[in-house]
Amino acid sequence: MNRRSFLGTTTLTGLGLSVSGLLADESAQEEKTARQIAVFTKYFEHLDYADLAEKIAPLGVSGLEAPLRKKGHIEPEEMTKELPAFNAALAKKNLEVIIMASSINAVDARGLAEEQLRLAARLGIKRYRLEHLKYDLSKPLAPQIANFKSQLSDLAALNKACGIQGLYQNHRGNNFVGAPIWDMVDILSDIDPAHLGMAFDFAHAAVEGSNAWEINFRRALPHIGAVFFKDYKVTGKKWSACPLGEGMVNPKAGKLVSRMLPTNIPASIHIEYISGEDVVDRSVEAMRHDFATLQKWLG
Template sequence: MKESTRRDFIKKSMIAASVIPFLGLPGNIWALNNEFNPEELSVHIFSKHLQFLDWKTMGQRVVEMGFSGIDLTVRPKGHVLPENVKTDLPRAIKDIQNAGSTCQLITTSVEDVNNPLDVDVLETAASLGVQFYRPGWFRYPENGTMESAIAHYAQKVKALSELNQSLGIVGCYQNHSGKFVGASMWEVKQILAEAIPEYFGAQYDIRHNMVEGANSWENSLRLIHQNIKTIVVKDYKWGQENGKWQPVNVPIGEGMIDFKRYFRLLKNYGINVPVSLHMEYPLGGAEKGKSILTVDERVVFDAMKKDVNSLKKLWREA
């Protein structure tokens, strides 16, 4: 086989592998895949880090920095409060779109289909064309076994997936290091086991997976890759703070994550999904979602632009 023909075959195969799982789904969910390009990365900034901006200004700055869109916080202390979702989310998305950006992802505190406020968030988001949402994290109760807790949360996720199917939106559970349910990808796999796979999957976070799994992260990615709907990116290294060893967050490319290896694996699996960029290294309070900064806004914008450009370059080179 000629090399040029081989490259074309690989590219077409990757596209097919990414689209096939989505056939038969409501058209508005997978509109993004009509523009699928394995050579480009769709990066959305986590709006937590732009809490000091209003919706319209945020949309304008995001376009200027080269992001594909915004992963909007629709949760307590977020850009849109859950109790105001019916009035404020339409206004927020309109302002973002009028600025030339998009809102395909939201981050929420949703946990239970029996909570009317959670249902309001999902119904409103779906009606506005939001494609993906991250729910809140589950926690292990002090009483009872971990196995029973996982079984309980698997039923909650199943119910959410059924609601998602009726609305045309996809839930994505993020793995998070620490004591949350889902620090291990095996836990995530188990809580997703009974969900409708097209409507509830994983938001894979390479940073948190490496903190918990160190050199076994490739096994975890292999385990969960068929469930991945969106991914989170950030970088870190181990260091001492106040005399204690712990993960220290750093700009993209300055830490321990081998992004080229990671991105090559994603490409091999045929995965090119929306990316939410998180920036948790010191940025004058922006890293913590502060509405008042201790640095000039341009410091934050410059850091964001640098990170998004680094990610796109690493993806192209992988």
């Protein structure tokens, strides 16, 4: 304890105030304002809800980026029936769905998107990730961008009505909307990020932007509602997933997040370098490694 802390403590004690109580309040405040970190449970989809929570809880993360989509933990048509039980199983282990990875990228005529979003919001899920959009490269791009802008404006209005935030992830790929970042920034330019913003993926930004990843991050900054961390190595012309810190993603990304984004914007860890036998247990260990690395990067 330094001199200032000692004098402050002595004064409080003299006034009859509980030092332990104040320290507990301070600790609770720090915990409340800490950035939430989730893990993407893409390779855990075959586990039942209790087993899933049992595997993730010891990591010490805030919760899950849960694939609640086609071929995910819960199929879209089964959400009404299954999502409350899924949430309850996580809650027993002090976990929550930080981001729902969905099959939604438009307002559909059936109303399935609205049904899912209203249910998720009612259960306390604050954010969902959109299904990716793709360009038809046999057609001019400008009219497609205009159509995507209209499509996502309508979806943002639905999000506002439901009380949930949509997030569009930039993804590497020759025909992925948002791969170059600037097209998605343009699409979102007139949309309130509280209703629909970006999940900025540093790995995909490094693959597509190389040295321009930081420029792209700074340009996207007003629209960012979450950040995704994973890593890739490059051998010749081939990209391959690897543990965080062993590839192209610059540790500076963590410092930028801590300095430039408020703590209510969560981070999610994606593990994509595990395959073969015992994929669940090995993925848990990989998550533990990447979580420790990300904590160091975030400072």
